[in-house]
Amino acid sequence: MRRLAIFGGIYSNHLALAAALADATCRADAVYCLGDLGAFGPSPDRVFPLLHDSDVATIQGNYDNSLALGLADCQCGYTDPRDNFFARLSYDYTFRRTSPANKVWLGALPASLHLEIEGLRVALFHGSPRKMNEFLWESTCSDAFLEYLLDFARADVLCVTHTGIKWHRALPSGRHVVNVGVLGRPENDGQTNVWYALLTLANRSLSVEFVPVAYDHHALAAEMRAERLPAEFIETILTGWWTTCLEILPHKERARGRF
Template sequence: MRIAVCGGVYSNPWALRAFIDDARRNHADRLYCLGDLGGYGAEPDAVWPLLTGNDVICVAGNYDVAIASGAEDCGCGYRDPRDQEYAEMMYDFTLRTTNRRFAAWMGTLRTERREKLDGCDVHFVHGSTTGLNDFWWESLPEAEHRRRVEASGADVIMCTHSGLPWIKRIGDCLVVNVGVIGRPANDGDRRVRYALVDIDDGVARARIIRLHYDWRSHAEALRRAKFPEAFARTVTTGWWTTCLEVLPTRERAKGRFHLYDSSVPRLLEPLGLGEDAWPDPDPSIPVRSLWGSPLLPDHIWYTRPPIGVDDLTEAAAGCAISHVRPSDGHSPVMRYIGEARRPLPELTLTDQGWSWHPRLTSEPPFLAHPAEIPPLAAFVDAARSGAVEVLLEELQAQNLLLPPNYCAG
């Protein structure tokens, strides 16, 4: 048996239609949707006939439960004021424009589903096995993964809600976060994701499918409905410009944007800097990248690099880094943030790995070199993401940024 499973339709009928067509082309025997039919999009009613007319088996997400009951909010649990503002705006629009017959249909959906498929016990949930709006991130500690698996006991667990797909075997259980089809996965790719799962005599194998759809029409509908540009920009670029709060540091560091404009004054104050030290590069969206900021300059220093300097310079240029210099005799002074006196990073390449600062190369690198150097652009990008992750962890530890909220319940 082959099943196709999507999540997070988010009022995006163009992506839902593409999912149905692609699943049929891939000879899926059954199609499933794991909920959150509204939100983030401008056409909620257009998804209902596509679901019912193509026998898509649905479970309810937190958005669907809220819309069905006419609740005051989506139950997303955002704490950041900007995320909460956007969530309220989108929820109010969805509640107002969703046909009440569609809303009543959502109210008939179960919030989880369990089926025996070709010898496999498959558990379909929205957030996780422990909560409807629980964010089941790939980067969670192993104990947190096991806790969610043990709460189910199924052979296969299918989930969504977090928006980022992954596949992981935890003990004897195959867990598949199918991602969402309503918006991209914060990796610069406009395509959306769903999962194909093959089940044969009790054994399941899964893969994540990247799905092309008419993103231009989706973005145009958002703009026509007069939503803030941030919503359409995610669709047109593949990078999240909202919902940053929920992302753990590892997942957030892989994106282009890492924090909200509103966070900037609080981050600059310990450095004795005013807001003019970090001009807003794009006022049409409310988010910024740490990379190239006063907290993480777009510099690469090197000493005993494992690759040629010309190759390093070329790879850095591919990542929009023009400052590549030897550290000997040119090392910048160390700047610190917060009471813990953690130095701010100046990305430094040595023969051992990527160091935090040219003056700290005697310490173990924060990112050691792999056995084989990957393609150079990916080599530099991994270091940049690693530095952002460590910096985000430090900023959260010093209460300068909100830590992620794994479960809104």
Template sequence: MMKIAFISDVHSNLEALESVLEDIKKENVDKIFCLGDLVGYGPSPNEVIEKIKKENIISVMGNYDDAVGFEKTSCGCSYNSGRETEVGDESLSWTIKVTSKDNKEFLKNLPKKLSLEIEGVKILLVHGSPLNHLLEYVKPSTEPERLKLIAGTVEEDIIVNGHTHLVMAKHLYGKTILNPGSVGRTKDGKSGATYLILEIDKGAFSYKFRFVEYDVKKTIEKIVKVGLPIEHATVLALGSTFNMGPSKNNKNDLGIFKV
């Protein structure tokens, strides 16, 4: 039997990552994997990357990892026009500026997908979707026909993805799609962090989602100190995004299955 933890979308939030890792230790897992987006939005990109390295956590590449590693002008995110776009661009620019050369190299070399086979269960890890590794949002509201197409493109039994910051479990067309939500910037409506534990035993698997509280105030204080847009702090406090308005410039679910 193997017990695996999946984390995603840490987004430079060291306090959230450390709290989640502490919770994972209590769960006695055998291995930890990450679905990408180690950086962006938050105040501690280098510290988060160094922690991921130190803990030997294998990660696939997220769109923010790609944008920061290759110093791109856009993260490819689905922002609303106006202030939300400005805030995202400011965050990306700041993160590129402060992230070390060595850590950018680390981000650049992350794989865009990873396929595992554990105890007879095949698992695909990807940030977005099998059809668009970095950018596609597979949400609870995604149309059934799109989900059918996604499920039909893979041979794996389980797809574990991130990107949406929303906890999700879908079982369809003989496949299971799981999203652990977000460690560093949850959008599930409650301030904190979420992750996923998958337990596999001889072809059968069960899963559960974990919610973890962390020192949100400390992270918010860091955001203010380094000069990142205050909207990022508001998202952490609310546990969800909100309508940022026009530009300021005026220019624990459970499941048990058998493969």
């Protein structure tokens, strides 16, 4: 039997990352991060030593890719001008405050990892196997499409992040897709905790547990205020409701939120 702790979307939330690592390193044999280390939160350089100290195997997300390549934006490409305003603000801040050495490290991250554990092929990607910034929402992925993605990735278990909301689907073929959620901000459910996924693999079978992570979100909010980050971002941290970048949410996920 082997246990993997997997998370993504740290978004500079070093306090949630520290809390998640304290829990995950006790419970899992290995810890993986599916990318997007920066954005949204304060002082992006603070997450890097935490990942290094805990030997977290990390893959690249679209935000990491943009920062490493010095691109003009985060490759989120919102069409709503309000979403674009906040995405721009967040990216400019993160770009300015990420050290050159950390940008080089981000640039060297692999786009995926492929593991063979307990007879199961496990593939880790940021967005989807075919595109780093493709959104895999629970309510807009048919079983048929997920089976196709598993074939595409040559995997029995596919793990992704990028959307910010966790889910797990056991498919008719016996294979699994897990969106591990994010550590960076709550998942638009009115709760302030964030989530990581704990996968237990044994004898060609998989079980998935989503683990809530409570952390000092008031302290994070204070840091964000000190860094003059937008009040809208701080509100999300304090209330658990998303206030920006809502355009990308499909109907079901949007209807569950407040805004």
